[in-house]
Amino acid sequence: MKVIRSLIAATTALTVSAANATDLEVMHWWTSGGEAAAVNEFAKAFNATGNNWVDAAIVGGEQARSVMVSRILGGDPMGAFQFNHGRQAEELIEAGVLRDITDIAEAEGWTSMVNPPSLLAACTVDGRVYCAPVNIHSWQWLWLSHKAYSDAGVDVPANWDEFVAAAPALEKAGILPMAMGQQGWQQSGAFNVFMASLLPSEVFMSVYGDKDTAVAGGADVAKVFKAASDAREMAANSTVQNWNDATNLVITGKAGGQIMGDWAQGEFSVAGSVAGKDYSCLPGLGSNPRLSTGGDAFYFPVLKDAAQIKAQTELATLMLKPDTQVAFNLKKGSLPVRGDIDLSAANDCMQKGLGLLADGALLPDTNMLVTPDTNSQINDLFGQFFTDPSMSAADAQKQFVDIIANAD
Amino acid sequence: MASGRPNFLFRNKTAKIAAIPMILTALFVFVGGTAWTVTYSFTKSGLLPKLKWVGFAQYDRLWNTKKWLVAIENLAIYGICMLILMFLIGFILAALIDQKVRFENTFRTVILYPYAMSFVVTGLVWQWILNPEFGLERIVRDLGWESFEFNPLYNSEIAIFGVLIAGLWQGSGLVMVLMLAGLRGIDQEIWKAARIDGIPTWKTYILIIIPMMRPVFITTLVIVTAGIVKVYDLIVAQTSGGPGISTEVPAKYVYDAMFTAQNLGQGFAASTMMLLTVVIVVIPWAILEFGGTKKSV
């Protein structure tokens, strides 16, 4: 009897420990095919630890954020969620609803390994780390269509100045010099690319980092506004809304080029275009190859359940491990946050990006330097500038100075 | 009646108990929620609601922001045009279909089906149809009219009318059906009497039929106006507020402020202004409606 009882007890103990797989809800906005494949890498790795990734995908950054905040406000937080690198989660950290993962960061040695360090710094408050950065996306790319230029009979430009100079030839051939979607974020994105690529880094940092209005209103920045004016002229007939419709114009040779982030790579691959043959990618517009390091990071709300907390720890730890970084970033088309891994399977443009990363030719993304409110105002300003030919570069610069003056 | 119950609270007791959900909703949700919104519009709330008072600063910024002013203007233009056109088209279609046409079911379904489709994709489809590269303009040009221009969505001045076309398409079906039902409720005797009296058809409609349909008109008016004030999804799907900010509307301003700019205080200030406007319109109407006698409707 005693033997049987202890046997039963032993088996029960076994089943109980096997059933210790914790469900952890992870919320993100990676909903398209390519993104889903990337997220799957994280999920696979997490499920391999014996836990269960419960996927909560909501499309669109703003919608996802509103749902995230509602859940936290409603007292039913998820296990982990995605935000962009930067100041978006600032208030949540201040409100104390996010978990301090400095212990994990220290145990894994993130501070020595995350490149650039600004990624971690963006979510470090009072010396405590609150996020796990997972990738780097950069904006400073000019994508050019070889077909468009050969149709117009000119060489493919190698930098911004040549690009502007080749515009009349393209127009004569009935080709749109520059494609741009009519949405504020794309237009202000282009502006920020000019800021990063056409000026020395110090100027960029003093405007966005120090919020120096004198520099913002000065002659250097005026050059950038001139470039924006040129872009406005070149993209005047670009009657598309979405960024990928604009990329499509470049892919099909109907437009000469587009300023867009590295995620445009995916469109070219899906359409079967070959880098170097059908299209070229110029980081930093070919002029001043610097990449801004935007991207995504995961944050972890404060939870009460011990099993869930353990699961959070496991998730945070694995996200920056070399294998997961390689697997995830290859599928996502972004650059890894670790400087010490091998991504030779990456394509041509990504290799260029990796090279720049290794050289440290980097700038923090505006998301890290200014609040979403300021970003939103800048988006609105450039949305207006690009669609209103009567707004002069000087006017726009004045309004820009006002926005910087009010930024905190 | 028992004399021990003079208290007005107990009269119609069952009715009051049955109306408890309505009372609770009205008080806690609508009044309470609005009070909460107004309160926090005087704070510097960012992503989370915070009680950091800043007085009228949010309102100050609101009225100095071009985007808000454009949004209000757009809402006025869109609203007035929508109201007039919806009622006109809805009523005319209803009157036409009421003439005992064959295939009534088909016509009615074709006109009503847009109401079932969510804005998310219909906005996109209209964006395509109104696109000069591959939409209507190109088709007509291909047919021979070389100089035909129909490009509202990329013209800041008239982009809002492009949105109007899509909004009308989506909502007029409901108005038509509401009007049709109202028409069907008119006694045939009325028509016969009018015909005997020799009143022309159009006069019958305007002077006799429409006044008889007052309840239906009021219901429809509330539904249409509420939809206009809240218009958001359509704008986002079709133009994202563009080109530039020329198709911004208040509801989008609120949403963008709250979730994109992560500036709740600003969003609440904007919605308080919207709610204020609604109050200014609804209260006089309510006094008119309910200040009168029983059976007013």
Next chain:
Amino acid sequence: MSNIGNITNNPRGPKPKRVLSRRNIFLYGTLLVIGLYYAVPLYVMVMTSLKGMPEIRMGNIFSPPMEITFEPWVKAWAEACTGLKCQGLSSGFWNSVIITVPSVIISIAIASVNGYALANWRFRGANIFFTILIFGAFIPYQVMIYPIVIMLREMGIYGTLTGLVIVHTIFGMPILTLLFRNYFSSLPEELFKAARVDGAGFWSILFRVMLPMSMPIFTVAAILQITGIWNDFLFGVVFTGPEAYPMTAQLNSIVNSTTGVREYNVNMAATILTALVPLSIYFISGKLFVRGIAAGAVKG
């Protein structure tokens, strides 16, 4: 035999209508032209959903597909990626049903009782509450999210189906109450008075006298609510957890993904699929719907 005499005299029956009379041309012509305005977008959507992506990239939205393919439809229903799950719309279908059915039933039940109380049983303050409701119809949903989240949290039902049903009931209340109130007001008062005289109370009059006469208006309300709740996205994701997201969340993910390849054909197919439920409700209840709001439809 006695018929023969009649043949030569007055013809019987109505004068045969000429099909191509001016009135008919005007009538059907107008309807057809206006009908085009409504039908063209559907045509574009269906055509696009049957094309392959390379064909769509060429940009002829009005031309029929050169090669018809049903793959977008299959993909939309069962294979499209909406985050980690690549099961298309089907994963959210039952969730939508589970959310819609109780929400529609409860919101209509409560609003109809409200309308009935307002129309037939006057009590102090009733009109004030009704005015507040109408005011509530104009409030944009986004503004109300946080206060309601906080309220549900305090009540302990945030994140549950009950909470979501309550939210849908609250937001449906203004328009539906107006609808029912106007309808019940237009019913002949004699019926109500007669029942009161017979000694019937609040509930028995409602169930035995009012409801049997109101099937049409309930159909209208059902259509309004089913369309609204089935197509709702915001409440469905704010007030639930990921296992319970309605189909619109998947639809949104398929259609709105920004940093990914846009498969327009799948988007169109997905939209049509999502709309099929409200559309079929329209078909089934078509005739009923129309007779619904008729104020004087009942002859006393």
